[in-house]
Amino acid sequence: MRIIHTSDWHLGQNFMGKSRAKEHEAFLRWLVQIAEEQKVQAIIVAGDVFDTATPPSYAREMYNRFVVELNRIQVDLIILAGNHDSVAVLDESKSLLNCLNARVFSTLDSQEVVTLTDAEGNASALLCPIPFIRPRDVMLSKSGQEMLEKQSELQQGISEHYQRMYQKAEDKRKAIGEALPIIMTGHLTTVGAMTSDSVRDIYIGTLDAFPAAAFPPADYIALGHIHRSQKVAGTEHIRYSGSPIPLSFDETNRQKHVLLVEFLDGALHQVSPLDVPLFQCLQTVRGSLTSLPQAVKLACESFRPIEEVSSTLWLAIEVESDDYISDLQTPIQEMTAELPVEVLWIKRVRDVKQQPMQMQENETLAELSVLEVFERRLAQEAIDEDVEKELIELYQQVSTQVEESL
CATH class of the missing domain: 3.30.160.720 (Double Stranded RNA Binding Domain)
Known part of the structure; x- marks a missing residue:
C-alpha cells in the first residue's frame, strides 16, 4: 500500500498582490504525474486546500480539474478541511466528487473509518479522517472556568476524539480479520513543531499545541497546518508534509516535499520525502x-x-x-x-543587538506589525519579564480567536 501525504495547498493565495495560480497549476500537474509514476493508491490532503473561506473561481476550477485527473489514473483522494477552509465550500461539491473517488471530510459530524483499497480492490489500510477541530466540536463552554481548566478540557476532548476514532478502526480491523495499518489525520499544531511566517497560529480555544503523546498508537498520522515538512517529537510515523510551495519569504531556502508513505505486512514500512520542484x-x-x-x-x-x-x-x-x-x-x-x-x-x-525594545526615534507604525506595537508598549511598563511573556502569549491567543470568529 502506497499513499502520498500532502497539505496546505492554499489554492487562491494572493501573495503581496501576486497570484500563485501558475505555481499551483504546475504543482498539481506534477502531483498527478508523480502519483502515477509511484503507483500510489491514494492521496491525503491534510487541510487548507484553499487559502480563504471564499476562494476565487479559478482556484475552485483548479481543484475540480485535479480531482478529475486523479480519477483518470484511478487514485483515491481524501480531502480534510483545515482552518482556512470553508465547510460550505468543501461540502458544496462533496456528493459529486464522491462519484470521482474523492471523499471530503469537513466536520466531525459524521466521522467514519474509511477502508482504502489497492489496485485490485482489496482492503489495504484503514483511515480515520479527522479535519481541523474547533473547540465547539469537542467541548461545551462553561462560565467561570480558569484558562488552565479550559486548556485541560480542550486537550482531553481532542484526545478522546482521536481515541474513539482509533477504537472504531481497531473494531473494523478485527471485523475484517486482516492486519491492516491504521492511518489518522489532523490539522493542528503539535508541541515542538517549527512554524514559519506564513502559518497563522492556531490557538484552539486556549490550547496552543497538542502533545504528540496524546495521539493513539496509529501506524501513521498525517498532519497539516505547519508549512515546514518535519517529524513530530522525533517519530517516524507522525509527520507534517509541509506546504508544496513557499508561502512566505522565510520558507524560500527550504526544500518543499510531499511524503510517499509505504506500508508492508500491515505496518509502516518507510516514509520518503519527494522533492517538489520550485515553480517560482x-x-x-x-x-x-x-x-x-x-x-x-x-x-x-x-x-x-x-x-x-x-x-x-x-x-x-x-x-x-x-x-x-x-x-x-x-x-x-x-x-x-x-x-x-x-x-x-x-x-x-536595524541591528537588534544595539537597539532597545522601546520605540526608536523616527520609527513609523507602518514598519511595525500589530504584535510589535504591543510589545513596544509593554516594554515601557515596569513589569516582570515572566508576566510580560504571559501577556504577549495571551494577546496572541485573543488575536487569533478574534480572527477566526470573523
Whole structure:
C-alpha cells in the first residue's frame, strides 16, 4: 500500500498582490504525474486546500480539474478541511466528487473509518479522517472556568476524539480479520513543531499545541497546518508534509516535499520525502543602500526563469539603516529597473543587538506589525519579564480567536 501525504495547498493565495495560480497549476500537474509514476493508491490532503473561506473561481476550477485527473489514473483522494477552509465550500461539491473517488471530510459530524483499497480492490489500510477541530466540536463552554481548566478540557476532548476514532478502526480491523495499518489525520499544531511566517497560529480555544503523546498508537498520522515538512517529537510515523510551495519569504531556502508513505505486512514500512520542484523563485536580500545593488545583482545571476510559470525573481529587500529614510522606493526602483525582478516587499531594519525594545526615534507604525506595537508598549511598563511573556502569549491567543470568529 502506497499513499502520498500532502497539505496546505492554499489554492487562491494572493501573495503581496501576486497570484500563485501558475505555481499551483504546475504543482498539481506534477502531483498527478508523480502519483502515477509511484503507483500510489491514494492521496491525503491534510487541510487548507484553499487559502480563504471564499476562494476565487479559478482556484475552485483548479481543484475540480485535479480531482478529475486523479480519477483518470484511478487514485483515491481524501480531502480534510483545515482552518482556512470553508465547510460550505468543501461540502458544496462533496456528493459529486464522491462519484470521482474523492471523499471530503469537513466536520466531525459524521466521522467514519474509511477502508482504502489497492489496485485490485482489496482492503489495504484503514483511515480515520479527522479535519481541523474547533473547540465547539469537542467541548461545551462553561462560565467561570480558569484558562488552565479550559486548556485541560480542550486537550482531553481532542484526545478522546482521536481515541474513539482509533477504537472504531481497531473494531473494523478485527471485523475484517486482516492486519491492516491504521492511518489518522489532523490539522493542528503539535508541541515542538517549527512554524514559519506564513502559518497563522492556531490557538484552539486556549490550547496552543497538542502533545504528540496524546495521539493513539496509529501506524501513521498525517498532519497539516505547519508549512515546514518535519517529524513530530522525533517519530517516524507522525509527520507534517509541509506546504508544496513557499508561502512566505522565510520558507524560500527550504526544500518543499510531499511524503510517499509505504506500508508492508500491515505496518509502516518507510516514509520518503519527494522533492517538489520550485515553480517560482523568491529571495530575501539584505544590505545597506550602498551594498544592495551588488547583492541584488548577485541574486539575479543565480536566478533561472521557469518556462511557462515564472520569468521574474520575487524579492524581499531589507534595508539596513538606523536612520529614518523618507523614500525607500526610489533608490530600490533605480537599482532593479533593468533586472528580471519584482520587488514585493521593502523594509528598513536595524541591528537588534544595539537597539532597545522601546520605540526608536523616527520609527513609523507602518514598519511595525500589530504584535510589535504591543510589545513596544509593554516594554515601557515596569513589569516582570515572566508576566510580560504571559501577556504577549495571551494577546496572541485573543488575536487569533478574534480572527477566526470573523
